[in-house]
Amino acid sequence: MLNSFPQVMTIAGSDSDGSAGAQADLNTFFARGVYGMSVLTACVAGNSFGIHASQALNPEFINAEFEAIAADFKVRACKTGMLTDSETIMTVAKQLKQHDFGPLVLDPVIITKHGALLLADEAYQTLKTELIPMATVLTPNFYEAQKLTGITLNEPADFQAAAEKLLAMGAKNVMIKGHHAAGQSIVTDYVRLADGQEFWLSEPYIETTHINGTGDSLSSCICAEIAKGHSIEDAIKTAKKFVHAAIANPIDVGHKYGPINHHAQ
Numbered sequence: 001m002l003n004s005f006p007q008v009m010t011i012a013g014s015d016s017d018g019s020a021g022a023q024a025d026l027n028t029f030f031a032r033g034v035y036g037m038s039v040l041t042a043c044v045a046g047n048s049f050g051i052h053a054s055q056a057l058n059p060e061f062i063n064a065e066f067e068a069i070a071a072d073f074k075v076r077a078c079k080t081g082m083l084t085d086s087e088t089i090m091t092v093a094k095q096l097k098q099h100d101f102g103p104l105v106l107d108p109v110i111i112t113k114h115g116a117l118l119l120a121d122e123a124y125q126t127l128k129t130e131l132i133p134m135a136t137v138l139t140p141n142f143y144e145a146q147k148l149t150g151i152t153l154n155e156p157a158d159f160q161a162a163a164e165k166l167l168a169m170g171a172k173n174v175m176i177k178g179h180h181a182a183g184q185s186i187v188t189d190y191v192r193l194a195d196g197q198e199f200w201l202s203e204p205y206i207e208t209t210h211i212n213g214t215g216d217s218l219s220s221c222i223c224a225e226i227a228k229g230h231s232i233e234d235a236i237k238t239a240k241k242f243v244h245a246a247i248a249n250p251i252d253v254g255h256k257y258g259p260i261n262h263h264a265q
């Protein structure tokens with residue numbers, strides 16, 4: 001009975017406008033019926049126009065957050081979002097080795113859709129060597145996959161080669177998200193699973209300004225579904241549908257680039 005309810009943890013930055021980062025993760029966790037906790041790595045002052053200031057939290061405090069959660073709860077799966085710099089990544093990697101927080105969904109958040117940098121340039125290497133080998137599921141977007149692999153993604157074979165390279169870095173399962181080819185009416189993700197299975201997922205492309213927190217919510221949903229006992233394949237497919245519904249049913253919040261709608265299912 002003790003700690004029997006599915007519990008999950010995000011390791012991410014706080015976004016003050018609620019559209020992305022830990023807030024999007026916690027909204028997703030709630031919507032998917034799991035109990036969500038957060039280890040905050042940074043605080044971002046943002047709104048629907050963009051990010052105005054950002055403050056990394058210090059490693060001692062981040063360690064204290066991890067220790068508080070580890071001492072009390074049974075985390076069944078966790079995910080990462082904004083990790084700011086190498087020092088933060090090293091702190092997170094050490095904690096993930098010390099405690100069993102279940103499968104890790106690693107969302108290699110590097111840059112926001114509107115161009116703000118959430119991971120310092122010097123930190124890619126640390127991300128590659130310290131965290132990618134620990135990832136149960138790695139969810140780079142189109143841009144991040146290219147940045148991490150050095151492969152330009154044009155043809156299906158390029159996606160396969162990039163996923164292969166990410167698996168060689170140590171990720172167990174890879175989902176390269178959100179490719180919207182010019183002139184096409186669909187957005188496609190490429191998935192390569194640990195057992196060698198591969199598939200493409202497509203949903204209709206929606207022209208909208210309300211997409212803040214899309215990647216965060218997708219990786220959170222995968223994390224929640226894993227915590228509930230679903231397979232990686234099912235977790236990824238459910239997450240794709242969840243995020244599509246959240247984009248397809250916008251809520252009127254903010255002036256410019258708004259949030260997705262976690263109430264839509």
Ligand code: PXL
Pocket residue numbers: 012013014015020021022044046051081082109111112118212213214215216
């Ligand atoms: O959606 C990427 C993201 C992740 N984490 C934080 C953010 C953002 C985008 O704004 O602010 C804290």
